[in-house]
Amino acid sequence: MKHDRNIYLSNMALNEAIELYTSACARGEISLEDEVLQTVEALGRVTAEPVFASLSAPWFNASAMDGIAVNAASTYEASERRPVVLTKGKDYIIVDTGDPILDPWDAVIMVEDLVDLSEEQVEIRAAVSPWENVRPVGEDIVAGELILPAYHRITPIDLGALLSGGVNAVKVLKKPRVAILPTGTEIIEPGTPMEMGKIIESNSRVFEGTVIQCGGEPIRLAPVADDYPLLVETVKKAAESSDMVIIVAGSSAGTEDFTSRIVAELGEVYVHGIALKPGKPAILGKIGHAPVIGLPGYPVSSWVVFDTIVKPLLYTMQHQRPLQRPTAEAVLSRRLVSSLKNLEVVRVKLGKVGDKLIATPLNRGAGVTMSLVRADGLLEIPQSSEGFEAGTKVPVRLLRPIEEIENTVVVIGSHDLVIDLLADQIHTKWPDSGLSSAHVGSLGGVMAIVKGEAHMAPIHLLDETAGQYNMSYVKKLFPTFKGYLIRGVKRTQGLMLPKGNPKGVQGLEDLTRVDIRFVNRQRGSGTRLLLDHNLKIRNMDSEGIQGYDREMTTHMAVASAVASGTADVGLGVRSAAALTGLDFIPVGDEAYDFLVAESHIQALPVKRAIEALRSEAFKNKVLALGGYGVENCGEVITIE
Amino acid sequence: MKHDRNIYLSNMALNEAIELYTSACARGEISLEDEVLQTVEALGRVTAEPVFASLSAPWFNASAMDGIAVNAASTYEASERRPVVLTKGKDYIIVDTGDPILDPWDAVIMVEDLVDLSEEQVEIRAAVSPWENVRPVGEDIVAGELILPAYHRITPIDLGALLSGGVNAVKVLKKPRVAILPTGTEIIEPGTPMEMGKIIESNSRVFEGTVIQCGGEPIRLAPVADDYPLLVETVKKAAESSDMVIIVAGSSAGTEDFTSRIVAELGEVYVHGIALKPGKPAILGKIGHAPVIGLPGYPVSSWVVFDTIVKPLLYTMQHQRPLQRPTAEAVLSRRLVSSLKNLEVVRVKLGKVGDKLIATPLNRGAGVTMSLVRADGLLEIPQSSEGFEAGTKVPVRLLRPIEEIENTVVVIGSHDLVIDLLADQIHTKWPDSGLSSAHVGSLGGVMAIVKGEAHMAPIHLLDETAGQYNMSYVKKLFPTFKGYLIRGVKRTQGLMLPKGNPKGVQGLEDLTRVDIRFVNRQRGSGTRLLLDHNLKIRNMDSEGIQGYDREMTTHMAVASAVASGTADVGLGVRSAAALTGLDFIPVGDEAYDFLVAESHIQALPVKRAIEALRSEAFKNKVLALGGYGVENCGEVITIE
Incomplete structure (x- = not known):
């Protein structure tokens, strides 16, 4: 046997691990630098400081209507009984919506209220007050006013307000650069000819996608075999040049030990082993200012650790509220037994049958990616619980909009391949519908x-x-x-x-x-x-x-x-x-x-x-x- | 007066307009072409057909544990009382998680269950069954199995399943190409020196951002002045080379008439004028296969029309369920009076005070972009309603997560600039909190x-x-x-x-x-x-x-x-x-x-x-x- 295997990990409670790690990261000031971007390029970025308008909008008094600009005083005598006739040039000018209202004009009469007498004269039957039908300077935004607070993620409509407020460049946080390092002698890149024992590397691609969705900039590094000196060098460089490092372990224990040793050698390991299933053999450390996370090799394990620990950290780095999925109460369709050793995250299918939301557990294997692909929600079994009986009401964090779940036909019973075809047919015909199936015979x-x-x-x-x-x-x-x-x-x-x-x-x-x-x-x-x-x-x-x-x-x-x-x-x-x-x-x-x-x-x-x-x-x-x-x-x- | 002004628009009910236009667009087969992408490039894209695995995952029987591979038959005699000694090479080989289990081996004993006797011998105290601790071929995905249905938006975890299932390229819908044409003689590009009467063009930037968020590809065209022949030529080209055309009207009525005339000349106008406030003077038409939408010039009007009509159409083109914002019931803090002439969309601030969610209407002006920037939700006053009394319970479509709204301090009263600073301070310190203010004295x-x-x-x-x-x-x-x-x-x-x-x-x-x-x-x-x-x-x-x-x-x-x-x-x-x-x-x-x-x-x-x-x-x-x-x-x- 290999006697240098480290088979014993700690079994720290998830909350404790998160708390310990979060405060360790905060001590390292995991703040992002900022940069100045053209406003038109700043969609989805996070403001680094409050943004104030440098121009009022509108910046001149503008007609709010199509009509004529007048001096209000010239209309005071007008009434239904005694219309007033105004002469073009002398008493009014024609204005379109948005046209400036300048001295001597101070009000607008809308086109619907005019009686045309000739090309040069109109009749009015009511008076207007000064500044009636005029959008005053600053009606929308006053120069100097706050448009956006600091640490606000810029939306499309924000772009409109910034540009209208004369803000053509904006100081934003740099995107967190997240290095993603796939490791393991057994992994090969997709498309490479298969060899017995080789596994297609896909985890890093999942995290690339997730980092993008969290507002970060993924930097996927070339896969590195289980070569200690090479790994040390690669991890060191990655930690120096990025804001966070994700080491995707190969599935072998050897690699995993490497990760922990490497992080300890270059920085500090705070947690190695969490009472979380799947996801136990995670490593939470730091090298310099950069959080460094060693993820387990099984795809579901690594996803759960990323989702539970890395994602909130990424949001926090950007001063954003970590994503919280909506929850719904569901009735468990099958008994679920779980160990007191850990908190377990179970993937479930959901469906609304009658007035009940039914949760059916999916395959609980750490290697079954499809359980995540198919999942409608996540059910946590607390560490203190041995599981739930069938029929128990349980809270489920939703992975899909509840409306979509409610339109889903719940199919439980015997398996046949035609069920997949039926699912596809339903979703194709009605994009807001689907089919959720469980194979129980x-x-x-x-x-x-x-x-x-x-x-x-x-x-x-x-x-x-x-x-x-x-x-x-x-x-x-x-x-x-x-x-x-x-x-x-x-x-x-x-x-x-x-x-x-x-x-x-x-x-x-x-x-x-x-x-x-x-x-x-x-x-x-x-x-x-x-x-x-x-x-x-x-x-x-x-x-x-x-x-x-x-x-x-x-x-x-x-x-x-x-x-x-x-x-x-x-x-x-x-x-x-x-x-x-x-x-x-x-x-x-x-x-x-x-x-x-x-x-x-x-x-x-x-x-x-x-x-x-x-x-x-x-x-x-x-x-x-x-x-x-x-x-x-x-x-x-x-x-x- | 200009006698060619078309001041009378239709006042079609919103639902009627949407139904008429949606079916008109469906008749024109507004389907997207598809394209084949490398899977690693396909995040966020929509599958054009069901995707089946071309490889099983795992594709060989693999050890599920670190331990030794054995032939199960050789362990049948082992018990606590009568351990069995196995010899390396003859009775077992060492395996790491993920290693292939090949003939003659058919089971794995995990390292925790072994007693090392020497480098060459281990003792076991329990039998294993055939295929115990072995991940069978196809445990995750069986070749030929459905991974994703047609018309499914690809998530990060989907990438993992596709790559593991040997799918390195995937047929997806092309992103809908949306041409966005800002028009109007009075508009200028941000950063241009200001001239009296000129307005900074920002609407097109808002829609660029929204199109991206809806999964489309915006193509912002250079602004065009109110020049009929030039507009005709530009719109014609845009309709030929894109899947949808958005014409952002200048704020003048002249331009708006142009849009309607141009669409009618090149294609068909289905709706011109909707009983929607803000947003009435919208134009819904089609040129060739491309839906062509003329948006009003006021920023809130154009946003409301885009959000209500264009966005759902964009999702439908991609066979996706149109975005539906979650709703919450709120208590109206002020009386709201609205006309029976139209459905009105009111922007509201929300806050949880005690156990009540309070909705406070924001500025209802069509030109007040900041009312959208500040809004937490949208309240619809139906066309059949003259409004709501203060204290009425109303449904509000949420623009922010409810948890964020619940952490918001609701400040209603006198205005001072320090309120903005306080809002900024709170949001900076607690990213999940904010301040919502209304200025009522x-x-x-x-x-x-x-x-x-x-x-x-x-x-x-x-x-x-x-x-x-x-x-x-x-x-x-x-x-x-x-x-x-x-x-x-x-x-x-x-x-x-x-x-x-x-x-x-x-x-x-x-x-x-x-x-x-x-x-x-x-x-x-x-x-x-x-x-x-x-x-x-x-x-x-x-x-x-x-x-x-x-x-x-x-x-x-x-x-x-x-x-x-x-x-x-x-x-x-x-x-x-x-x-x-x-x-x-x-x-x-x-x-x-x-x-x-x-x-x-x-x-x-x-x-x-x-x-x-x-x-x-x-x-x-x-x-x-x-x-x-x-x-x-x-x-x-x-x-x-």
């Missing part, structure tokens, strides 16, 4: 419908006695259930095998062969039921199947296990086999339909989903996948 | 405190009998009031006169001279009371003062009227005279203090304001203005 889907936690449950449940799919199964399970079945697709399930079927699998009977490693679906999934049904009619014992306990939650995950050689066979839909280049032996056709409760059939998201199911665009995409039938797709059948 | 301020609509009321109220400021006045007015007086500044009021005092004004006695035009403050302001008190003790009649009825609401507005020559004298504070370069004859010193009700003295925004008042930084800035005393500034005195 058909039975889990039925339960979600019964508990009012989903709009639609995709199911494929074979009633063994009736030999029929879905309708009779649901009626047997919940005889009093009132609702509808929306016809989805016909699909073919079968054995997925490596290309060329090297082990010569012929059918389900081969699953008990000693040289065959199976990969299964989770309990409650329709595919698992289909397998068990088929084992039963063949009098086969699941005990004899190697890998029967290895459970995956999607067809694609099963296909992937077979494709990568960790299993020899799995059961799933033809489209998944086709997409992953596998051989396929059909086992049976089935109906993949959507269960909807009576109370939700009129909900807007459900109506849109049905419209999308019926669309030719959707059906064509499904057919293009292969292995599906789309007859009756979108048909609504009452369950009675 | 001292008496208005006292009423706001009594009604619970403000945290602090700046007042300077002379009790004529006691010869004392503020304390005794408030006690006489509201004998049962419980609260505090926070000491503010001592300041000098006096006559503000043009530089050199050309009319030889000596004192208040001169106000009744026939050659003197006075400019007054509004009723209820302390300065007006000060004037009236002084007139009274001099036995002077206000009837004899020319301009006594001309009311301004701030010292700066009065100073500006004198500086611009529309008045010969005004009464106000020394600092305003100094800032505008006026002469000053002192009339008296007074105390400008802050009234606070007992129930709000402990509110965070008030505590912060008091701390800011007491700070040396604030006092120094006040002293630098000139004409102020800061002794006891921030001292809290109980009213009893």
